Amino acid sequence: MAERNANGPADDGTKLVPATGRLEVTVRQAGPIPLDAHFHCDAGELLALVGPSGSGKTTLLRAIAGLMTPREGRIACGDDTWLDIEAKVALSPQQRRAGMVFQDYALFPHLTARQNVMVALGHLAAASRAACAERWLARMHLEGLGERYPWQLSGGQRQRVSLARALAREPRALLLDEPFSAVDQVTRRRLQRELARLREQIRIPIVLVTHDLDEAVALADRLCVLHGGNSLQTGDAETLFRRPASAEVARLLDRHNVFAGQVVEEDGARWLRWGALRLEVAQGLDRLTPGQRVAWYLPDSDVVLHRGDRPARGERENPVLGRITEMVVLGGTTSLALAVEDADATLRFDISTHAARRSGLCRGAAVQVSLLAAGIHLLPDEPPGDTR
């Protein structure tokens, strides 16, 4: 059993549930919960819906499962239309066959783990359900726990029973509503690894709702950023963090370096004027007109700290002088806030604690950084009034 645990689910290599097609979701309504979301998730793909509490993540998941019906919209999975308000199509949750793992797992308290899974095996002959349920429990590393009631299981075991129940139905899509929020950190990491392994064996769309950005980045192929029921941007983590579609997306992704600037034409080239500074920008300036005010964003990975002893990467690009106003050590990384007087703004970025020590950084110290030209991303928004 230990060996099997180490090697992942028992029947490696076989497809656990029949493959399906792309899940396409368009949902709109003015109230009571405003929604305006559009996204898709391919078979075998894991899409994370991220956003703060109240951003409509769970509501969207419920709309996909058929537990709530939006005023307008269309939801399809593969060749099946689950919802088409215009055509008056609205399949019931039973007809849609979406596997759902609820936030608190929603196990039936009066049924054992095995019976919980058996409930979802209505498509099999009654005689074969118990054995099939046992197989699903075994795949989720729950051998020998079939007779236990939910209250006799740990949080992680409950989550696995819930996942087994969702998959046992051979769902056309798998919907996970904050499936890791109710367990401790160690269990969470283990369950996340199990999900990552499980993904290799199922070719159906998987939609994960989470408010944990790190979790979304670690597990998902693509992220869909939601706010107030709106899907603001969908893309892979790299795209989102380097090229957020708006200042709001950057803010929701916990990125702080959004500033106001102005396009200028000097010395035969276009520049970004930032306070008293003149910044070189790799791309995007040519589609703007000189004199135009513009909001811009810089991923904190593209703030490069100059070292006293030897030149750093890209040191000649956009050198900026600042003073450290905030320095917070969080384990291996140190968060810095740098007041840039020339632009009357504050730059925020993380460096490794090791590098911070080596450079002898401390609060109040004057340091020089480079803002890499390739990282500067011009946003379509109106520039913020306050450049801080």
Next chain:
Amino acid sequence: MDWTALSVSLRLALLTCLLLVPLGVWLGRALARAHFRGKPLCEALVALPLVLPPTVLGFYLMLSFGRDAPVGALWQRLTGEGLNFTFSGILFASLVANLPFAVQPIQRAFESVPPNLREAAWCSGLSPWQTFLRIELPLVWPGIISALALTFAHTLGEFGVILMVGGAIDGETRTLAIAIYDRVQAFDERGAGIMSATLLLVSFVTIGVVYGLAGRRRWRRG
């Protein structure tokens, strides 16, 4: 010992339970799930027999059972019999008087079932009817048992309402509780004592059996 009165009492209690508890399940579930404007009013109406003096309730029931009143007239047309001073009449009265005892425990039980269990059942492929039978009903079972026990015990002991509506006709409306009162009025303390002890025993055994049924659960809410 008035065996006829005991049999009237038991018949009344059993029929009340049989008719009222399914109604309680339906109404309790509806009240627990639904959110509408008139809900407090509905709940107040259901609870009213609990707070009214039995004689007041009995008085209004007696009025509405009259041949000229709508309920009595309708019953007369359907069956050719009156409601006052008949077994059907005290059964009706008993159903009304016991409404809160049947509805409230079941409503509380339904309210304590997390709504996402129903949704999880639907997502697992259970039809609404299967969800009710296999998930909701077992979970509210303790509430149903409570409703059964309360309704049964309360019907056996009901006095004021029955007396107002039914009087004390032997074999028809004279329940054991009323027979005891009659015996005491006739200075037959020994007869009253035997019947009281019988009622005590029947009540105790019934409640014991019912709670025994409720206690045989191997699961609990985590």
